[in-house]
Amino acid sequence: MKRLSIHAILAVSLLAAAVTAFAGNAIGQAKAQQTSDVERVNAASQAFIAAIAARDIHAMDKIWAHEPNATFIGPLSTTIVVGWDGVRKAWEMRFSQFDRVTISLAESHVRTNGKVAWTVGIEKVQLLRKNGDTLSFDAFATNVFEERDGRWLMVSHHATPMFKMAK
Secondary structure (H helix, E strand, O other): OHHHHHHHHHHHHHHHHHHHHHHHHHHHHHHHHHHHHHHHHHHHHHHHHHHHHHOOHHHHHHHEOOOOOOEEEOOOOOOOEEOHHHHHHHHHHHHHHEEEEEEEEEEEEEEEEOOEEEEEEEEEEEEEEOOOOEEEEEEEEEEEEEEEOOEEEEEEEEEEEOOOOOO
16 A cells, blocks of 8 residues: 555656646746747837838838738827828828938837737937927837737837926
8 A cells, every 4th residue: 555655646746747847848938939029029129210210111111010000109290190001101201301310219128928019118319300400309109019920010109209397
């Protein structure tokens, strides 16, 4: 009887160890996948910033999902733009307004959840208008990405200038 109990305890212990190892490996793989996704979303976010700085509509074409639900609200927007065609036209219009755009991410936080990811952060923006005037501001920005065929594509951009109290 003792021998049967010892074998039963041994079998349960081995089973528990195997389950723990399998679960630990699965959790490790999930964390590695999530880290990889965060890195890929960061890369997509950086490509977006580079496309704005270069005022490159063809780069925007590669970054955005071309769908009717894409949305855009820029820091200078007066309306919500819905649909890829409108989003593209909004970027073309913005790019034509300025001779130079300098933009950088001062802060960025990324979260992924399956096939959806979002970033929130602070953009530092300096715009050189066609007339030579400069406009500088910081903006809170939220970007939403969806994974499509292994690529993270932007489906929404919303940037709002940060309010600064007068001194």
